[in-house]
Amino acid sequence: MSSEFELIRRHFDRPARSALLGVGDDAALLRPSAGMELAVSTDLLAEGSHFRAGDDPRALGHKALAVNLSDMAAMGAAPRWATLALALPCADEAWIGAFAAGFFALAERHGVDLVGGDTTRGPLTFCVTIFGEVPQGLALLRAGAAPGDDIWVSGELGGAALGLERPDIAAAAARLHLPEPRVELGERLRGLASSAVDLSDGFAQDLGHILARSQAGALVRYAELPKFAPFPDRGTELRCVLAGGDDYELAFTAPQAHRGELEALGAELSLRLTRVGSIQRGEPGLVLLDESGAAMPVPRGFDHFAA
Ligand code: ADP
Ligand code: MG
Numbered sequence: 001m002s003s004e005f006e007l008i009r010r011h012f013d014r015p016a017r018s019a020l021l022g023v024g025d026d027a028a029l030l031r032p033s034a035g036m037e038l039a040v041s042t043d044l045l046a047e048g049s050h051f052r053a054g055d056d057p058r059a060l061g062h063k064a065l066a067v068n069l070s071d072m073a074a075m076g077a078a079p080r081w082a083t084l085a086l087a088l089p090c091a092d093e094a095w096i097g098a099f100a101a102g103f104f105a106l107a108e109r110h111g112v113d114l115v116g117g118d119t120t121r122g123p124l125t126f127c128v129t130i131f132g133e134v135p136q137g138l139a140l141l142r143a144g145a146a147p148g149d150d151i152w153v154s155g156e157l158g159g160a161a162l163g164l165e166r167p168d169i170a171a172a173a174a175r176l177h178l179p180e181p182r183v184e185l186g187e188r189l190r191g192l193a194s195s196a197v198d199l200s201d202g203f204a205q206d207l208g209h210i211l212a213r214s215q216a217g218a219l220v221r222y223a224e225l226p227k228f229a230p231f232p233d234r235g236t237e238l239r240c241v242l243a244g245g246d247d248y249e250l251a252f253t254a255p256q257a258h259r260g261e262l263e264a265l266g267a268e269l270s271l272r273l274t275r276v277g278s279i280q281r282g283e284p285g286l287v288l289l290d291e292s293g294a295a296m297p298v299p300r301g302f303d304h305f306a307a
Contacts, residue, residue, distance in 0.1 A: 028115035039077035061102025073186030077132030087122030159228030161244020202301025220277035
């Protein structure tokens with residue numbers, strides 16, 4: 001059985017390319033580029049709440065980083081560095097090696113250095129903190145939506161939630177276990193989008209964060225929402241598309257004048273970008289219209305502490 005230090009050295013100590021000092025000392029040393037602001041975000045994944053015992057460790061390594069990259073995307077920040085805190089019930093080398101492989105494969109694709117962390121015995125938990133850079137004043141905030149702005153969604157909604165209910169549907173399960181954070185889109189939305197949020201807890205709830213922060217309402221047509229397909233029935237579709245978590249797509253708002261540029265951007269990135277509604281003056285609530293134009297109930301998204 002390896003010691004804690006041996007485990008760290010073998011699996012997590014990779015040379016940092018852009019940090020001044022990475023793993024191995026008491027702290028990492030980072031130098032943000034001139035004119036940039038640091039964007040910092042933490043996400044914790046705990047067994048039972050976010051994943052199941054027995055899930056593929058390589059996919060867990062991917063997802064632990066992906067959910068943090070998604071927060072950088074939602075801010076319009078370029079991810080640069082990450083730290084990883086791990087609690088493990090035992091030192092299973094094969095498991096840790098697969099977890100690290102999933103983590104580093106995604107980190108390398110996005111030019112992220114793992115610069116530190118902590119490793120301890122305990123119930124399986126991963127906590128990543130990510131550090132990104134965004135040019136001064138250009139971060140995409142939740143608070144910037146204005147009446148008249150279009151509401152856009154990247155990719156398709158509901159696949160991850162379907163994957164949780166129906167692990168036998170392979171494409172849906174892949175959406176749940178191997179989410180693709182929209183990092184490039186986020187960076188390219190600087191100067192185009194007026195606000196953005198990543199979809200971790202369901203479209204209706206996460207769009208609600210933009211509405212609350214921007215003090216504005218929204219009108220969304222259900223028929224326009226880009227949906228993972230096919231769903232086995234309408235009830236499942238409604239639940240997964242409107243309230244399903246874990247898609248890690250972006251919802252963002254933009255002035256109507258940017259429609260052409262956003263359509264061109266979607267084509268360039270080979271990423272579906274769909275206009276689903278508009279920001280309204282008034283109360284910060286979502287009005288959802290069904291296919292006949294009638295108002296639909298807005299379901300609640302995921303909440304760890306909901307009664
Ligand atoms: P300290 O006791 O000073 O906190 P540790 O012994 O916990 O240091 O960690 C030694 C070094 O290994 C530190 O640089 C720390 O950031 C790094 N480290 C520990 N665990 C991990 C991990 N899971 N991933 C990346 N780096 C890690
Ligand atoms: Mg420590």
